[in-house]
Amino acid sequence: MKTQVPFFGKAKAATPAQEPAKAKPYGLMAEFASADELYAAARSANQAGYTKMDAYSPFPIEGLAEEVGFHHTRLPLVVLLGGITGALTGFGLQAFSFMVDYPVNVGGRPFFSWPAFVPITFELMILFSAFGAVFGMLLMNGLPRLYHPVFNAPRFDRATQDAFFLCIEADDPKFDLVETRSFLEGLKALAVSEVSN
Amino acid sequence: MQYAQTTDTKAIHDDGETILLPGETHTSISSSIGGIVLSPTAVGWGVAIGISVLFLLALIYSITYLIAAGVGIWGINQPVGWGADIINFVWWIGIGHAGTLISAILLLLRQQWRTSINRFAEAMTIFAVCCAGIYPVLHTGRPWVAYWILPYPNTLGMWPQFQSPLAWDVFAISTYATVSVLFWLTGLIPDFALLRDKAQNQIARLFYGIISLGWRGSAKHWHRYELASLLLAGLSTPLVVSVHSIVSLDFAAGILPGWHVTVFPPYFVAGAVFAGFAMVVLLMLPIRKIYHLEAYITVKHFDLMAKVILATGMIVLYGYILELFYAWYSGNIYETFFAWNRMFGPYGWSFWALILCNGVAPQLFWSKRMRQSVPALIFVSVMVSIGMWLERFVIIVGSLYRDFLPSSWGYYTPSFWDWLMYIGTFGLFFTGMFLFIRLAPMIAVSEMHALLHQKKEEEHILSGEHDHAESHGQSHPQTA
Numbered sequence: 145m146k147t148q149v150p151f152f153g154k155a156k157a158a159t160p161a162q163e164p165a166k167a168k169p170y171g172l173m174a175e176f177a178s179a180d181e182l183y184a185a186a187r188s189a190n191q192a193g194y195t196k197m198d199a200y201s202p203f204p205i206e207g208l209a210e211e212v213g214f215h216h217t218r219l220p221l222v223v224l225l226g227g228i229t230g231a232l233t234g235f236g237l238q239a240f241s242f243m244v245d246y247p248v249n250v251g252g253r254p255f256f257s258w259p260a261f262v263p264i265t266f267e268l269m270i271l272f273s274a275f276g277a278v279f280g281m282l283l284m285n286g287l288p289r290l291y292h293p294v295f296n297a298p299r300f301d302r303a304t305q306d307a308f309f310l311c312i313e314a315d316d317p318k319f320d321l322v323e324t325r326s327f328l329e330g331l332k333a334l335a336v337s338e339v340s341n
Numbered sequence: 342m343q344y345a346q347t348t349d350t351k352a353i354h355d356d357g358e359t360i361l362l363p364g365e366t367h368t369s370i371s372s373s374i375g376g377i378v379l380s381p382t383a384v385g386w387g388v389a390i391g392i393s394v395l396f397l398l399a400l401i402y403s404i405t406y407l408i409a410a411g412v413g414i415w416g417i418n419q420p421v422g423w424g425a426d427i428i429n430f431v432w433w434i435g436i437g438h439a440g441t442l443i444s445a446i447l448l449l450l451r452q453q454w455r456t457s458i459n460r461f462a463e464a465m466t467i468f469a470v471c472c473a474g475i476y477p478v479l480h481t482g483r484p485w486v487a488y489w490i491l492p493y494p495n496t497l498g499m500w501p502q503f504q505s506p507l508a509w510d511v512f513a514i515s516t517y518a519t520v521s522v523l524f525w526l527t528g529l530i531p532d533f534a535l536l537r538d539k540a541q542n543q544i545a546r547l548f549y550g551i552i553s554l555g556w557r558g559s560a561k562h563w564h565r566y567e568l569a570s571l572l573l574a575g576l577s578t579p580l581v582v583s584v585h586s587i588v589s590l591d592f593a594a595g596i597l598p599g600w601h602v603t604v605f606p607p608y609f610v611a612g613a614v615f616a617g618f619a620m621v622v623l624l625m626l627p628i629r630k631i632y633h634l635e636a637y638i639t640v641k642h643f644d645l646m647a648k649v650i651l652a653t654g655m656i657v658l659y660g661y662i663l664e665l666f667y668a669w670y671s672g673n674i675y676e677t678f679f680a681w682n683r684m685f686g687p688y689g690w691s692f693w694a695l696i697l698c699n700g701v702a703p704q705l706f707w708s709k710r711m712r713q714s715v716p717a718l719i720f721v722s723v724m725v726s727i728g729m730w731l732e733r734f735v736i737i738v739g740s741l742y743r744d745f746l747p748s749s750w751g752y753y754t755p756s757f758w759d760w761l762m763y764i765g766t767f768g769l770f771f772t773g774m775f776l777f778i779r780l781a782p783m784i785a786v787s788e789m790h791a792l793l794h795q796k797k798e799e800e801h802i803l804s805g806e807h808d809h810a811e812s813h814g815q816s817h818p819q820t821a
Contacts, residue, residue: 199560203790209564241500260504267512270580274520281569285562288554301538303558306367
C-alpha cells in the first residue's frame with residue numbers, strides 16, 4: 145500500500161489502520177561533505193553492484209549521472225524530431241498557401257519561389273526544436289512532480305543549497321536495510337537516514 | 342534596510358583579474374544571492390518600481406491616445422513613413438541581443454565569466470523584446486487587426502505575403518521572444534527550487550514550490566537539464582543572428598539608396614551586440630553596488646564587456662565606412678547623392694554625432710584603466726546607447742526623406758507623442774526588470790556553484806596537490 149500523496153508538501157504519516165506496521169522505505173539517503181566525496185561514493189556504490197540509486201546536488205557534477213546508472217538519453221532525438229517537424233510545418237505552410245490554396249501571379253515569377261520560404265522555415269525549425277528541448281527535458285525528467293519521497297529526507301532542503309546526497313533505493317535488488325546502511329556509512333557519509341515512502 | 346549597508350564588510354580587494362572573488366563557498370553563494378529575493382522589500386525598491394510604473398502609465402496613455410486618434414499624432418509623413426516607431430523598434434530589439442549572446446554564444450565558447458551576468462542579461466533580453474514588439478503592431482496603424490499578419494484560415498481565403506521581410510519579422514521576433522523566455526525559465530527552475538527550500542514564508546514556499554516544478558537536483562535530471570541547456574544554446578545562436586539579420590532585411594530588401602546594401606545583416610547583428618552590452622554595463626554597475634554583488638560581478642567582468650563593446654564598435658564603424666565606399670564605388674548618382682546628403686545634408690549633424698558616439702567614444706576602451714573605471718564605463722555606454730539610436734535614425738529617416746525625386750523630398754521631426762511613447766517603453770522595461778530582481782535570483786545560483794566547483798578543481802591542479810581520487814570524468818581511476 146502506498147501513502148496517499150498530497151499535491152504539495154510532505155506526505156502525512158500513514159495511520160496504522162491504512163498501513164502495515166513496517167512500511168517499505170523509499171531508500172537510504174546518505175549525505176556527503178562535498179561534490180568530490182559524493183562522486184567517489186556514487187562510484188563505489190556502482191562498483192559494489194547497486195543499480196537503483198540517484199544522487200542529489202545543488203549543481204551538475206560531471207560524470208555523476210553515469211555513476212548512478214544513467215547512460216543514455218533520447219533528448220537529442222526529440223530535439224531533432226522537433227526541428228524536422230518545425231521545418232516541414234514552415235515550408236509546407238508557405239508552399240501550400242502559395243502553390244495550392246491561393247496562387248498569385250506576381251510578374252510571371254514562379255509560384256514555388258522556395259528561396260523566399262527559407263527564413264520562416266528556419267524560424268519555425270528553431271522554435272519547434274526549442275519546444276522539444278525544454279518540454280522533452282521536463283517530461284523525461286518526470287517534471288512537474290511537486291511531491292517526491294526524497295523530500296522527506298532530513299536536511300534535504302540543503303540539496304539545492306550546499307549539501308550532497310546519495311540515495312540507494314529500496315527497489316534495488318541488492319538493497320538491504322542493514323547492509324546498505326553500513327555500506328554507506330563506510331563511504332565517509334556524514335549521516336545516513338531512512339527515507340519513508 | 343538593505344540599501345543603507347556599506348560595503349566595508351567586503352574587505353577583499355578586487356584586482357580586476359578574477360571573475361569570482363576568493364572566500365566564497367557554496368553556502369555563501371546560496372544565501373547571499375537567494376537572500377536578496379527572500380529579504381523584506383526595501384524602500385528603495387518600492388520607490389524605483391513606483392517611478393517605473395509612472396513611466397509605464399505614460400506608455401499606456403500614449404498608446405491609448407494613438408489608437409483613438411491614429412498614427413497622425415506621430416511625426417511621420419510622406420515621404421518619411423517610418424519614423425521613431427521603427428527606430429525604437431530596432432533599438433530595443435538590438436539591446437535584447439546582448440542577453441542571448443551572453444547566455445548562448447558565450448556558453449558555447451565556454452566563457453566562464455558569462456555565468457554571473459547571464460541571468461540578468463537574459464531578463465533584459467525578454468523585457469527589451471516586449472518593448473520592441475509593441476512598435477510594429479502600432480506601426481500598422483490599425484493594431485486591432487494586427488493578427489492579419491498571422492497565417493490562419495480566414496473567410497477571405499488570403500494568406501500573408503510570405504515573401505516579404507515584414508512577414509519574416511513576425512516569425513523571427515515571436516520565435517525569438519518564445520525561445521528567450523523558455524531558455525530563461527529553464528535556467529530558473531533549479532534556482533526557484535533553492536528559493537522554495539530557503540523560504541520561511543508559507544506563501545513564498547508555495548509559490549516557488551509550484552514554479553520550481555518539484556526540482557530536486559537529481560543527477561539524472563541534471564544530466565538531461567545540462568544537455569537541454571546546451572542544445573538551447575546551440576539553437577539560440579543561429580536564432581539571434583537570424584533575428585537581427587531579418588530585421589535588417591526589412592531595409593536591405595528595399596531599393597532605397599542607403600538601405601539596399603548587402604552589408605546590412607552582419608553589421609546590424611554587430612550593432613545589436615554593441616548596444617546590448619552597453620545596456621548591460623549601464624544596468625549592472627548600479628545593481629552590483631546596491632545589492633553588494635561585488636564578489637560575483639567583478640571589475641574583470643566590466644573589463645571583458647568593455648572589450649566586447651570595443652570589438653563590436655569597430656565592426657559597426659567598419660560598416661559605416663563600407664556604406665560610404667559602396668556609394669562611391671557603385672557610381673550610381675542616387676547612391677552618391679545619398680552619401681553626400683548623409684554627411685552634409687540637413688541631417689548631417691546626426692551622422693557626425695553618430696560617428697562621435699559609436700566610432701570615437703569606444704576607442705577609450707583601448708586603455709585598461711578606462712575599461713576598469715566606472716565613470717568611463719558609464720560615459721561610453723551612454724554614448725553608445727545614444728549612438729545606436731542615432732544609427733537607426735540616420736538609416737531610416739536619412740534615407741527616406743530624400744530619395745529619387747526632389748519633388749517628393751521632405752523632412753521629419755518626431756512629435757511629442759513619439760517621445761512620450763519612447764520614454765514610456767522605459768517604464769515597461771524597468772517595471773519588468775524590477776519585478777524580476779524582486780522575484781527571481783538575478784545571478785544563476787546553480788551555475789555559480791558549478792563555477793566555484795570548477796575554480797576549486799583548477800586551483801587543485803595548479804597547486805600540484807591534485808589528488809586523482811577526487812577528479813571527475815571518464816578517466817577516473819579505481820578508488821574502491
